[in-house]
Amino acid sequence: MDLAAVGLVKFADERANVGRAIELCDGFKELTASKRVLLKPNLVMWDEVLPYPKYGVITTAVVVEEVVRLLKEFGCSDITIAEAATEDKDINSSTVAAYRGLGYPALEKRYGVKLLDLNEEPYEKVDFDGFSLNMAVPALEADFLIDLPVLKTHNSTKVSLGFKNLKGCLARRSKTFCHHREIPLDHFVHQIGEKLAPALTLIDGIYALDRGPAVNGTAHRADLLIASRDMFAADVVGTMLLGMEPAEIGHLAAYAREHNLPLDGSNIEVKGENISDHKMQLKWDWGWLEDNSGPTAFGRMGIEGIYYPKYDDTICSGCAFLNNMVLILLLGAYKGEPFNNIEFLTGKVARSRGGFDKTFLFGSCIIRENRDNPLINEAVPIKGCPPRAEDIVRILNEHGINADFDSYLLYRSSLAARYEEQPQFKEQHFAVSAL
Numbered sequence: 524m525d526l527a528a529v530g531l532v533k534f535a536d537e538r539a540n541v542g543r544a545i546e547l548c549d550g551f552k553e554l555t556a557s558k559r560v561l562l563k564p565n566l567v568m569w570d571e572v573l574p575y576p577k578y579g580v581i582t583t584a585v586v587v588e589e590v591v592r593l594l595k596e597f598g599c600s601d602i603t604i605a606e607a608a609t610e611d612k613d614i615n616s617s618t619v620a621a622y623r624g625l626g627y628p629a630l631e632k633r634y635g636v637k638l639l640d641l642n643e644e645p646y647e648k649v650d651f652d653g654f655s656l657n658m659a660v661p662a663l664e665a666d667f668l669i670d671l672p673v674l675k676t677h678n679s680t681k682v683s684l685g686f687k688n689l690k691g692c693l694a695r696r697s698k699t700f701c702h703h704r705e706i707p708l709d710h711f712v713h714q715i716g717e718k719l720a721p722a723l724t725l726i727d728g729i730y731a732l733d734r735g736p737a738v739n740g741t742a743h744r745a746d747l748l749i750a751s752r753d754m755f756a757a758d759v760v761g762t763m764l765l766g767m768e769p770a771e772i773g774h775l776a777a778y779a780r781e782h783n784l785p786l787d788g789s790n791i792e793v794k795g796e797n798i799s800d801h802k803m804q805l806k807w808d809w810g811w812l813e814d815n816s817g818p819t820a821f822g823r824m825g826i827e828g829i830y831y832p833k834y835d836d837t838i839c840s841g842c843a844f845l846n847n848m849v850l851i852l853l854l855g856a857y858k859g860e861p862f863n864n865i866e867f868l869t870g871k872v873a874r875s876r877g878g879f880d881k882t883f884l885f886g887s888c889i890i891r892e893n894r895d896n897p898l899i900n901e902a903v904p905i906k907g908c909p910p911r912a913e914d915i916v917r918i919l920n921e922h923g924i925n926a927d928f929d930s931y932l933l934y935r936s937s938l939a940a941r942y943e944e945q946p947q948f949k950e951q952h953f954a955v956s957a958l
């Protein structure tokens with residue numbers, strides 16, 4: 524069996540180490556100067572309104588910039604950066620805002636890089652076995668796709684590495700389709716990876732994220748770069764570094780089955796650092812109370828009178844992000860008195876079992892799912908796909924919950940404050956260098 528090479532190096536604030544990781548896996552072996560190169564970083568969201576610690580959430584600008592520089596040095600002239608960040612007007616989240624915030628326009632000027640917003644690009648319908656997805660044409664047509672995920676955990680697929688990052692190449696409707704009521708998300712993630720098959724995967728592990736994939740996770744300075752021409756091998760190594768078993772990652776297990784590969788890393792040659800010297804023990808899941816009535820924080824605070832079952836795999840990123848906001852608003856609204864026998868349902872498939880005075884239905888999908896549910900006493904729809912923050916606050920207040928957006932603002936400030944005074948967390952990693 525040919526071994527798949529993975530370069531594993533420390534970053535150590537040396538840009539040259541990006542090139543070293545690529546060299547160790549012979550990452551540019553299949554590259555020629557005339558190829559159309561497309562870089563797909565993970566810029567899942569942006570936020571111009573609230574404090575936004577980016578560590579472990581999005582790909583650093585320093586890695587993207589160095590890869591671009593190396594490509595130019597190689598002689599490439601057709602280089603594109605493409606991503607489809609979450610669009611949310613309330614926080615000015617968009618791909619363009621992310622590009623602007625990270626200083627990517629300088630890459631445009633300096634290296635002639637094209638910046639594409641995959642939320643707007645043309646899509647092509649791609650048929651898989653039993654379903655089809657609309658995929659961004661530039662990603663399908665690239666001659667040399669470079670996948671630049673972050674070393675992070677994910678509350679549904681457990682890890683969000685090379686495979687998972689490629690889901691960002693789908694049209695929005697296809698993304699939400701992947702949070703399907705019958706087909707596991709991991710199946711889609713596996714199939715998308717098979718289809719796009721990047722030429723090079725470089726996992727940005729300068730920061731690693733515990734309980735990812737979003738801003739409410741906890742970042743660690745892992746200071747690692749993981750590169751391979753084999754995305755599966757890169758993801759296996761990334762998973763091991765996060766302290767998880769590749770066999771427990773649905774999309775990796777499916778890929779291994781399909782290609783008759785082991786999941787213990789025995790088909791991989793790691794060059795550079797040893798995995799065992801850098802293994803972390805990060806968590807992907809969020810604790811929920813045993814009776815499924817809410818997150819463990821509800822239990823710690825003695826909150827009663829509310830039933831808030833755990834999100835399931837059918838909830839998309841947009842609703843999941845705001846779902847966290849709802850929980851923070853409820854924690855802030857709790858003043859020692861039980862809530863008034865209320866329940867909250869999210870995602871696409873949960874059905875009320877009745878017994879509550881009010882049932883809050885979060886998002887268009889769950890409203891539709893429970894439209895004719897006779898067990899609901901009073902339905903409180905929070906419309907939208909996903910709902911808007913201001914509507915959430917207003918509707919909670921209209922129904923007797925004293926939700927104050929400032930409590931969420933305080934929470935977001937506290938997330939950002941965790942990294943202040945810690946010199947290993949460097950904001951400049953998220954800014955393209957000045958000339």
Ligand code: SF4
Nearest residue numbers: 839842886887888908
């Ligand atoms: S309402 Fe929420 S769960 Fe439904 S498709 Fe929209 S974002 Fe996804």
